[in-house]
Amino acid sequence: MKIYTKRGDQGQTDLFNKRVSKADLHIHVNGTLDETMAFILMSKHYMRIPEVLHDLDTIHGHLFSIAHEIALNDPSKNITKDEDVKWLENRLDHYDSHLQPLTKFIKLDQTKAGSWLNIARVTIRRCERDMVLLATEQDINPFTLAYINRLSDFLFTVARYFDEVQ
Numbered sequence: 001m002k003i004y005t006k007r008g009d010q011g012q013t014d015l016f017n018k019r020v021s022k023a024d025l026h027i028h029v030n031g032t033l034d035e036t037m038a039f040i041l042m043s044k045h046y047m048r049i050p051e052v053l054h055d056l057d058t059i060h061g062h063l064f065s066i067a068h069e070i071a072l073n074d075p076s077k078n079i080t081k082d083e084d085v086k087w088l089e090n091r092l093d094h095y096d097s098h099l100q101p102l103t104k105f106i107k108l109d110q111t112k113a114g115s116w117l118n119i120a121r122v123t124i125r126r127c128e129r130d131m132v133l134l135a136t137e138q139d140i141n142p143f144t145l146a147y148i149n150r151l152s153d154f155l156f157t158v159a160r161y162f163d164e165v166q
Contacts, residue, residue, distance in 0.1 A: 015073045025134040026070050032127035033067045036120050040155075043116035049166070052158060055091050059151065062088075066144055070131075075139035085146045092154045095161045108156070110163035117162070121155035124148060 007013075011022050020026065040056050040063075047053055062084055069079040108118035128148045134140060 015071050017073055025130060025137065026073060029070050029127060029130045029134055030067045032123060032130055033063050033070070036123045036127060037063050039116055039120035039123055043113050043120060046111065046113035046116065047162070052161075055158075059088070059154075062147065063151075066147070069141060069144060070134075073138075075141070078141040078143065080141055080144040080147050082143055085143055085150060088147060088150045088154055092150060092157055095154075095157045098165050099157070099160055100164070106160070106163075108159040108163055111166065113166075114159040114163040117155050117159035121152050121159065124155065125152045128152065 008022065012019050013022050013027060014020070015024075015026055037060055040060055044053055044056055047056075062080070065079045069077070108114045108121075128145070131140060131145060131148060135145070
């Protein structure tokens, strides 16, 4: 089987239930999710802490499911649940408990892991803005929006964890 289909040569691609422009907001959101997942995977090359690696693998799986949810283009088929958001909040609180309170703006540039996580953080923030824009056109799972919002905080906190603790 060839990797190329030529079906996208005219600027169209498929959601699960319809053909859309590659400039469609669903495709834009999913592209940004894909970028975030790539940056998370890249950050793992600079880590050796099993707990963090496991958490990032779990998050990668959540983001893959969120991309699936967006591609379904069907508000009645929500995948992200409240327990996913609560899990992420719990993990964020865990790493934050190892850090001193912030008293000023900081640069996340002390470690390669922290720097890559910071790139993932700013990318997921862009995804959140695009998802909020998509929500002006259709219903979006509120747990998905909450998860994406918490994820930028999680990535910031774990980047700090690597820059300040590890």
